[in-house]
Amino acid sequence: MAVLLCPMTKTINIKPRNFSKTKYFPGCAGNPFDQVLHSLEKLENIPSLVMNVILILLALLGGLPYYLRHHTIPLMTGVLALIFFLDYILLSLLPATKSSFGPPKVVTLMLACLRVPFAWLPAGWNMSFEIAGTALVVYGFYIEPFWLDVHHETFSSTKLTGGQPLRVLHISDLHIERFTRREKSILDKVKELSPDLILFTGDVLNLSYLNDHSAQSDAVNFFNQLSAPLGVYGITGSPAVDFPEFFTRLSRSTSLRWLNNESTLLETQSGRINLMGITCTHNPDLDEKTLSGLLDDQLATQETVKVLLYHSPDLAPNASQLGVELQLSGHTHGGQVRIPLLGALYTGSLYGKTFEAGRYLVNGMTLYISRGLGLEGAIAPRVRFLCRPELILWDLIGTGEVENQNPKSV
Incomplete structure (x- = not known):
């Protein structure tokens, strides 16, 4: 039997491992990844008011370094809050556009936590990264999943x-x-x-x-x-x-x-x-x-x-x-x-x-x-x-x- 090697073929020589002592297997109910996915699902039930408060607190956290230096709340805090709510709107519209049907609240909180460290960058850089983040949200949720x-x-x-x-x-x-x-x-x-x-x-x-x-x-x-x-x-x-x-x-x-x-x-x-x-x-x-x-x-x-x-x-x-x-x-x-x-x-x-x-x-x-x-x-x-x-x-x-x-x- 002849095998035609393509340029992107990854060649691996590997022996089978012994998994007799493995307790959890991927793709099976009860494995750690499965438990995390289902545990965090409960966060989707948080009231909208609580959700808004959490996002505002995260926006304040994004402006904390500036506040500690200048003792005033930076404009970036307000911008960051608006970006968080824009993320939430974009994710909430996914079912309406029949794109996907995942929970918007939990994912919005995930994105907000990822965005906060970029808000700590120097002025100019932080805004550039946040705008790029919004572009990535649109691309990653609305475009690439359908780009067959x-x-x-x-x-x-x-x-x-x-x-x-x-x-x-x-x-x-x-x-x-x-x-x-x-x-x-x-x-x-x-x-x-x-x-x-x-x-x-x-x-x-x-x-x-x-x-x-x-x-x-x-x-x-x-x-x-x-x-x-x-x-x-x-x-x-x-x-x-x-x-x-x-x-x-x-x-x-x-x-x-x-x-x-x-x-x-x-x-x-x-x-x-x-x-x-x-x-x-x-x-x-x-x-x-x-x-x-x-x-x-x-x-x-x-x-x-x-x-x-x-x-x-x-x-x-x-x-x-x-x-x-x-x-x-x-x-x-x-x-x-x-x-x-x-x-x-x-x-x-x-x-x-x-x-x-x-x-x-x-x-x-x-x-x-x-x-x-x-x-x-x-x-x-x-x-x-x-x-x-x-x-x-x-x-x-x-x-x-x-x-x-x-x-x-x-």
Whole structure:
């Protein structure tokens, strides 16, 4: 099997870690990140009067250094208060514009706390940074989350014969709150790309809307509009997000075929693909055993390209040692917010910043981590920065010899 290395491929040689003593796993209810998200949600219930008082106090804090030097309240305090309220208005308008549906109060307080230190800068500089901050709020909440990126990748294998490449579209982390212009643009782009096969790697609903009937109906509507000649296959995402009950409904009501710890043989004009889907527990020790069982069956002994769908990238070190050739994952969202030179602030991976986003060569196996399409839920800001939502269109290219008999096409 030959792997075509792309310029942006990150090559990693890594051994699987032992997580037998790990108490909390990312993506599972009860982990520290999950607890923080849900604990801070209570702040959204604070009365508006209390909210206003807190913002005014933070504005006064921003002018404190000036006051200590000159014993007078600076103009910057009033400006800062106005900027705080402008942030609140911008965030409150997100649901009205059907952009996103997160809690505005908590996020406004977060932004205010971030803005205060910049108010301590020298005159001129402080105002410049605050204006830039407002521009970033508009861009991060209103523009980038809807600026869809179609990323093209190529994977070659001697197990596939030459001829027309097989076009495979990778979709991940929808996190649907409502059917918005983002979902519409995704479906329009999918129709335009016209892939042979669509693969989904988990997280259908937003964490804040798991039991919301409108969100569930919109998700069913979304998947009802997906189609491809070779089918639409998918797996569940994080256990805290994709409940089996809803995924069962989704697979029965739409063309989505749920690979629930199972594999299927796709016979294409280029050759056979063993497509495997593992239900992610976020515990690589457990999920490695499930994957090993799939690879031990009779299907795995055939001359097939072994493709794994698994929500988190954390299984990659294990999968690479079991003979998987291509693993498609999501979960990290690429961090959603990325800082130049630093990258993702948070990945939700057991391996930290080792697995962030994009293409990796892990012990010889190709791994792709999608930045996803939707946004984190609960009190997490519905924001993206330097981390556009993406669709990944793969060209699976055969480098093997064409057999005399044509493989059966499905």
